[in-house]
Each structure stands twice: as structure tokens, then as C-alpha cells.
Amino acid sequence: xxxxxxxxWVCLETDAPRLTVAxxxxxxxxxxxxxxxxxxxxxxxxxxxxxxxxCDRGHVEEVMPRRGRDxxxxxxxxxxxxxxVEIPETLLYQxxxxxxxxxxxxxxxxxxxxxxxxxxxxxxxxxxxxLWQGVNREVILIxxxxxxxxxxxxxxxGPHGRPxxxxxxxxxxxxxxxxxxPAVVVISHLVTVDDHGLQVDAADLAAxxxxxxxxxxxxxxxxxxxxxxxxAIRRQVKAERKSExxxxxxxxxxxxxxxxxxxxxxxxxxxxxxxxxxxxxxxVKRAGGIHAVARxxxxxxxxxxxxxxxxxxxxxxxx
Ligand SMILES: [Zn+2]
Numbered sequence: 299x300x301x302x303x304x305x306x307w308v309c310l311e312t313d314a315p316r317l318t319v320a321x322x323x324x325x326x327x328x329x330x331x332x333x334x335x336x337x338x339x340x341x342x343x344x345x346x347x348x349x350x351x352x353c354d355r356g357h358v359e360e361v362m363p364r365r366g367r368d369x370x371x372x373x374x375x376x377x378x379x380x381x382x383v384e385i386p387e388t389l390l391y392q393x394x395x396x397x398x399x400x401x402x403x404x405x406x407x408x409x410x411x412x413x414x415x416x417x418x419x420x421x422x423x424x425x426x427x428x429l430w431q432g433v434n435r436e437v438i439l440i441x442x443x444x445x446x447x448x449x450x451x452x453x454x455x456g457p458h459g460r461p462x463x464x465x466x467x468x469x470x471x472x473x474x475x476x477x478x479x480p481a482v483v484v485i486s487h488l489v490t491v492d493d494h495g496l497q498v499d500a501a502d503l504a505a506x507x508x509x510x511x512x513x514x515x516x517x518x519x520x521x522x523x524x525x526x527x528x529x530a531i532r533r534q535v536k537a538e539r540k541s542e543x544x545x546x547x548x549x550x551x552x553x554x555x556x557x558x559x560x561x562x563x564x565x566x567x568x569x570x571x572x573x574x575x576x577x578x579x580x581x582v583k584r585a586g587g588i589h590a591v592a593r594x595x596x597x598x599x600x601x602x603x604x605x606x607x608x609x610x611x612x613x614x615x616x617x
């Protein structure tokens with residue numbers, strides 16, 4: 299992948315983050331080891347479905363556990379090319395994101411003062427404070443700023459716009475905040491991975507906070523008229539619909555071509571733009587992962603399913 303962590307940030311914005319063995323297979327093994335060592339990835343419940351490893355059809359099957367006489371459990375699936383295929387349990391492993399570890403790691407990497415604290419479980423954390431041009435500012439991590447309950451979450455940051463808010467991969471609209479918008483910084487821009495491990499660029503954070511502050515200052519100096527606000531909301535909704543449509547095309551191609559790589563190649567050959575594997579992969583992940591996408595294939599309701607899984611779909615925009 300061009301950015302091995304992209305999938306992690308996409309996952310951070312899903313309701314119950316799950317990364318499968320196949321997901322981890324997209325990252326260089328060193329990156330996976332680092333994420334596990336830092337407890338940013340933690341083992342969770344086993345998957346109950348798996349892509350058949352026996353043939354190249356890429357079909358997804360429900361796993362049937364069978365307990366033997368000696369008490370050990372073995373796992374099987376059906377495959378058209380063999381009656382029953384045994385699945386090693388390791389193929390069913392899944393990981394979730396260790397929120398507390400992520401918060402701790404970010405706080406240390408950004409050398410923040412004070413102890414991190416959970417404000418809203420699984421949604422909002424106080425990472426610590428940073429001295430900013432002579433003033434202490436709270437650094438906060440929020441998940442799910444595009445979800446319908448966003449206002450219940452954001453009210454915890456107060457109306458003064460002083461905090462620096464870290465978000466996974468998308469800046470929310472200014473109207474999700476309870477007052478003056480805070481400086482919002484996207485983590486996926488800050489964190490990189492190389493041979494030495496995960497890195498946070500603190501200088502880059504400073505530049506991005508500056509930029510965000512300037513944006514907020516401009517916004518506050520010239521509050522948009524009602525008409526302008528409506529136009530801005532309409533533009534945002536349009537942009538979100540466009541990215542939903544784009545996701546639908548990518549997911550449909552994945553189902554048509556049968557694999558991430560084939561879908562990327564197929565779309566690239568079909569059109570005049572280069573479609574990367576990461577792009578297809580991100581769309582499939584946002585649609586609930588390959589298992590959910592494969593499940594919808596039979597009912598031919600891919601489009602609806604994908605749209606309904608967008609918790610940030612246009613109609614849920616907060617006004
Ligand atoms: Zn098979």
C-alpha cells in the first residue's frame with residue numbers, strides 16, 4: 299500500500315473496528331508487528347466467515363466449528379471444488395484497534411503534558427496539554443464526528459474553540475461544534491511509518507494547527523450568511539454523495555472482478571485514470587469489509603447496503 303496505515307484510520311472511523319488476516323496481509327509484516335507490539339492492534343473475537351483458501355473463486359463462507367471427541371475444535375467451510383475444506387484457526391483471527399494504547403501512544407509521541415483520560419468511552423479522549431504560543435491547549439481525540447449523535451459528543455469540548463482536536467481521516471463540518479470550532483488536525487496526515495517504526499511529525503502538527511487556527515479565525519471574522527451556509531452544506535452533501543457513489547463503483551468492481559487487485563486493474567483499464575488497490579480496499583472496508591460486501595452480492599442490494607453503511611451519509615448532516 300502507498301500508506302500502510304490508511305486502512306487503520308479508515309477502520310478507526312467504523313462502529314466496531316475489525317481487521318482480518320486478509321486486511322493485515324495488505325501491510326508489510328514489519329508494520330503489523332509494530333502495531334501489535336504497541337497494542338494499537340489487539341486480538342479480538344474470531345471471524346465467523348472466511349474467504350475460501352481452497353480455490354481461486356474468492357467465495358466467502360460461514361465457518362462451521364466441529365468439536366472432536368478429544369474436545370478440540372476444528373473449523374470447516376463448504377467449497378464447490380471440495381465437499382469440505384478445513385480452515386486453520388489462524389485464518390479466522392481478527393484484530394481491533396486498542397483505543398487506550400492509541401491515545402497513550404499519541405500523547406507520548408506528541409510529548410503532551412498530563413495524563414490521558416477517557417471523556418466518552420470509545421469516542422472522545424483527552425490526550426494531554428501542549429504549550430501553544432504561551433497558552434496551554436488541550437489535545438483531544440474524537441471518533442465518529444460524522445455519526446448522527448455527534449452533538450452529544452462534541453459538547454464535551456466546550457464552546458471556546460481552544461482545543462486541538464485530532465480526527466482519523468476527515469475534517470468534519472464546522473457546524474458539529476458547540477461554539478467556536480477548535481483546530482482540527484487529521485491523524486493520517488501526521489503519522490507515518492518507516493523502517494524505524496511509527497513516526498509523528500511534531501513540526502508538522504504545529505504547521506497544521508496554525509493553518510486550522512487561521513481557518514477558524516477567518517470563519518469567525520466573516521460568519522457566513524444563511525444563504526452561504528446553505529450553499530456550503532449543499533456542497534458538502536454533494537461531495538459526500540460523490541464519494542459514496544465512488545465507493546459504490548469501487549465495491550461493484552470488486553464484486554465483478556472477484557478480487558481487490560483485479561478490480562483495481564479492471565477499472566484502470568476501463569477508464570482513463572489509475573485506480574489503486576488501496577482505493578478499492580478502502581471502499582470495501584468502508585462498506586463493512588469483504589464479508590459484508592460478499593453477503594450483499596446474492597441479494598443484488600449492494601448499492602443500498604453500501605449507502606446504508608455510510609454513517610456519514612448526506613441525509614444525516616447536522617443542521
Ligand atoms: Zn472454494
